[in-house]
Amino acid sequence: MTIAGEAFPHLLFHYRLAWSGWSYAQVVQGGESFVALSEGLQNALSSCGGVPDELRTDRLSAACRNRNGSFSADITSRYHALCSHYGLAYSRNNLRVAHENGRMESPHGHLKRRIEQALLLRGSSDFDSLAAYQAFLAAVLEQYNRPRLVRLEQEKTALRPLPRFRFADYDIEQLTVRRTSTIEVRRVVYSVPPRLIDQRLTVRIYHDRLQLLLGRQIACELARRHGGVERHGRAWSIDLEHLIDALRRKPRALLHCRYQRELFPDERWWQLWQQLRNSGDRAAAARLFTERSGVGRRPLVEALYVGCRVAGYEPVLAWLEKAHQRQGLSLAALQQRFRLPPHRPLPPQRISQHTLQSYDDLLALHPAAPGGGSRTADPAAAAAVGMDPLPLAEHRLAG
Known part of the structure; x- marks a missing residue:
């Protein structure tokens, strides 16, 4: 079968x-x-x-x-x-x-x-x-x-009625999602959505699927994989949809990824990757789209991203194969063909250091009262120094 x-x-x-x-x-x-x-x-x-x-x-x-x-x-x-x-x-x-x-x-x-x-x-x-x-x-x-x-x-007429509830038809494991957005269940590594990284999940293990629960809510459902032990003593069940954004941020991770084979949609993608990797520098192959000036721009992951999120794998692969034959692989050509906006990294965040005077302004809102107590500052006085009074939590007795 x-x-x-x-x-x-x-x-x-x-x-x-x-x-x-x-x-x-x-x-x-x-x-x-x-x-x-x-x-x-x-x-x-x-x-x-x-x-x-x-x-x-x-x-x-x-x-x-x-x-x-x-x-x-x-x-x-x-x-x-x-x-x-x-x-x-x-x-x-x-x-x-x-x-x-x-x-x-x-x-x-x-x-x-x-x-x-x-x-x-x-x-x-x-x-x-x-x-x-x-x-x-x-x-x-x-x-x-x-x-x-x-x-x-x-x-x-001779059968007894069914009970009100079913008996549990699954096993349970408690797992924490790794930083690589993966979990391991019964010696099979599964990729999960990146929003679950570092979360503690309850995994219901059925014979044909996995249910991942965050608290009491089903966060994700995966098809369960069975089979013999493969590379590194484990089998792999990787969904590129889960990992493409992380790979796009760190494309050179593709070179040393243990489940590299599972990241490619099919055998034709894998064969193209092998041709590029064997044709010269491995780092250049990982970048794939390299300008003639020699400055590496975007990786093969960019093509995978286009196939996964924009245009579909088959049209992207057909274009890649033709461009590789005529030696016309470039990021600009990929962006022009599939109308992909240029990738711009997020601007660096600059957080200015507050001045020491701000501490004095904060203390001015709550001047010390006689006897070591404190009193709430007048709102008008607070407005005079350009600051709003901070609300204080009220003490409540247990009912």
Whole structure:
């Protein structure tokens, strides 16, 4: 299975009612986990509209430790709490005795063959997006469940009502956003909006996404990444939209950035960067747009900024490739082509040092009273020296 041409490793969570045969399935990313089990089970119970008396599973590592001990000792506390929340009695088949769960094993194979046949009729196993693939699965399941709807309505009379609230189907971590506008979750580095730098966030970790909460408000939601360990012992999930403004202020950081590859929108951008970097001085390549006088003006980041915020990546890349072929890369040409105003740094701030006389003027507002006390200056006298009286906080007794 591929999404937009890239391999999409995943599992299917499959739930089935034993008497009617009605089934529910959804995509699970990142392998077996309690988070995926919790979300899939609760979605299935909500879809069928009730809770059965017993939940039968295989020896899921998300629910059982499988230490060949007693059944009650093997069940994890979180799975026990989930089933208790819905009033479910849980059971599982014995090790390597799959026929004990025959009500599920054989229909599971039938469902997978239906999906395979539907893919053959479709003519392709590539989907434009994950949403398109999920819609395809929903259509297959709808056709699969159609002859079972009558028995489902009959079985609903034996199901208990759903509880008022769902059980938590996410893990929680507390993280502080780094100065680089990134966080690290399960050995994956994610970029976040720069407004969250130095903030303490609560991260809800779902099987397919991350929710970042600042206090009780959702500040950001990110697609969760799964996969093996990559460079520097970590994987990377970088959104250029989060970092482009910081890179524009400090463009030479691109040369030594550990997630340099992830900053480029696609392979063509990366290949152009490699050509420029290998053609000569690395610093000049980082600046990219260099006037013939040799004075470096703006970096490659400026082109990325135009693609990200102004014109889109494809038109900017097409212009860059043509300009590189005719050796016409320059900041002026980029600004003229995309009507980009010239970059002007912020003027330096100059804060004048106040004079010592200002302290005397401040003391003149509150001259010392006899006995060491103080009294509030006359507003007319304050106006005479050109200053306003400062309001004082009133002392209040606890009610």
